[in-house]
Amino acid sequence: MCGRYYIEIDNAELRSILAEVERNTAIKGGEIYPTNIAPVLSPAGTITTMRWGFPKFDGKGEIINARSETAADKNMFRRPFIEGRCLIPASWYYEWEKRGDKKVKYAFMNSNKDPVWMAGLSKTDLNTGISYYVVLTRPAWSGISFIHDRMPVILPKEIHKDWLFGHDPITTMKGAINEVSYELA
Template identity: 35%
Template sequence: MCGRLALTTPPDAVRDFFSYRDQPNFPPRYNIAPTQPIATVRYEHGARRFHLVRWGLIPSWVKDPASFTLLINARSETAAEKPSFRNAMRHGRCLIPASGFYEWRRTGDSKQPFWIKPADGDIMAFAGLWETWSDPDGGDMDTGAILTIGSNRMMSGIHHRMPVILKPEQFDTWLDTANVDKKEAGTLFKPVEDDFLVATPVSNRVNKVVNDDPDIQVPVVPDDAGENSHEAETRKPKPDTSQLDLF
C-alpha cells in the first residue's frame, strides 16, 4: 500500500517531467498524509493539466463521506470492477507526482519506517484515480487514490504491496481515457524493476503528520536490524533539492 508520500522536487522540474501546461508554484512537502491535498496530472482538452485533489477517493454516488471508508489506495488487480473505482478507471485516470514514499516493515510488535525513492533522479509517477464528489449544497470536491500492486523483490522485504509506478512512455496511454479503455489501461499494471527504487530506514518521526521537514528522511540504523531475514536493499539517498498553499 502507500500511506505517506513526499513531493520535494522543485516545481519547474516536476513540470518538465510531466509536461503539463500549468505553472504552479508549491513548497516542498516531506510528509503528505491521507485527507491532505496531493498533486495530480490529467489529460484535458488536448493537454496535460495540473490539479490538486484530496487524498482519499470519494465515489460520486456516496451520500455521506463521513460514514464512508477512506479510500487512499486501490488494488490494481480489481479496481476496474469494484463499484468504488470502476467509474474512475473508465473516466478518471491520472498521474500522481512523487519524490518518494514511506512504508513500514513490521517485525513482531515493531514497525520500522523506510523512505523509498528512485535510485536515479528525484521524481516519479504513480498511477492514480480521481473523481469529483458533490455535496448536497452543490459544492464540488476532487478526490483521488493511488493504485497499488504486489511488491517487486526489493519492496517485498518491507511490504507486500507497492504503488503502481508508470514511466514517461506510458503516460499518454494511461491518461487517454477517451481512446484507451480500462482493460487496455490495466496492461500497464506491473511491478517496477527491482533496481528502480532504493529504500532507506528512517526514524519514527515520520509517523507524526506534524513532522514535515527534511530531517524525517535522514537515514538511521533500523530498530529491527538483524531480526528480518529479508533485509531491504538500502542506499543513502541523494539530497533533495528543493498559487496556493498547495499542501
C-alpha cells in the same frame, strides 16, 4: 502502499509542479498524508490539486488506495478507471516493516532520482466541486515484499499519455509493472 509519500522541493521538476498549483491553492511540499491536498496530473493532462482519498459511502473515513487487479470492476472505482485516470508525482513513497513492536520506515524512489509517478484514479463530487484521488496498488516487487505485500503502480514517463488518454489502460498498467527499478533510501 501504507499511505504516505514525499514531495522534495529541491527537485526542479517537482518544484515547478508545486509552483504551478500554488498560484491557485495553498499547498505544501514534504510528507503527504491521506486527506492532504496535493498536486496531481489530471485526466485532462494538466497539473491541478486534489484531495487524497475517496470518501467512504457512509461518510466515515476515506479509501486512499485501490487494487490495480480489481479497480476496473469495483463499483467505487469503475467510472474513475474509465474517465478519471491520473498520475501522482512524488520524490518517493514510504512503507513500514514490522519488527516486533517497532515499525521501520523505508523510502522508495526511482534509481535515477527522477520523480516517481504513481498511477491513480480521480473523481469530482458534483455537489461540492472537490476533486479526490486514490493511488493504484499492485503486489509488491519481490525485492521489497518482506516490508509490505503491496506497493503503488509506478508509471514511467514514456507511457503517461497512454495511461491518461489510451483506450487500454489495463494493458498499459500491466506493462509498466515489471519495468520499474527501485532504490532504497
